[in-house]
Amino acid sequence: MSEKVVSDYNGYDYKKIFWEEADREYEDQADRMAIRKLLPKRMEKFADIGGGYGRLAAEYLKRAHKVYIFDYSKTELQQAKEIYGDKIETKVGDIYKLPFKDNELDGLMMVRVTHHLKYMNKAMSELYRVLKPGGVAVIEVANKRTLPKMARFVTGRSKVNPFDKKVANYKEISANGFYNYHPKYVEEIFDKVGFTTEKVLSVSNFRNKGLKKIFKTNNLVKMEDKAQSVLAPIRFAPSIYYKLRKPEK
């Protein structure tokens, strides 16, 4: 690929700007809760793909013997190293050409990255390639078929049709790319690549400024805990989490 295909976080303080200075405690807790439900308890080699500064490392450090944080951004990886030191190994590169051997990892996760991916098919093939047969991938997908997006479309405030399987491209990669996916579209890719889907969770169900004003974070988090499984079949939360397995040969 000669075109620019990576949303570049070099020089951007994602940790401070997106998490520490913003009201996202609920979203952070919702991600962690889903990961705890989906990741295997014990893994030999694990990689957090597009793991940034390792925001979610507490959820996997105790479950894996060897932990890699992989990212394109050296800024993010440097922060991860400062925080976790020898507990992790960082690897820099681009998702479309992962620096892992075939069948090398027992587990991996990729959270809050799909919205930067123009080529979902290619990215999923790479994840499949580096996993061992029997290995697990926990993938978070930025959903285009959410309730607010449906409302915006039917009232004419948005031209993006959330019911259409086509990828929603809100910003090009040259402007830090922003894509949302229809659940059916990604599920077809998972099947085509060879993954089996073991579990699906609906995540960040109550991501809404109004709800955050009414409810305390810990109450939203309690409701989220129940909703993640119950609402999974309708797939209209902003984040859909998949537990995928590469079948044994």
Ligand SMILES: C[S@@+](CC[C@H](N)C(=O)[O-])C[C@H]1O[C@@H](n2cnc3c(N)ncnc32)[C@H](O)[C@@H]1O
């Ligand atoms: C929104 S952050 C998510 C970080 C982390 N997973 C989390 O949930 O806090 C997206 C991350 O994906 C990385 N990224 C985006 N496109 C990438 C690509 N093509 N290859 C490698 N990393 C990429 C960015 O550098 C950034 O660290």
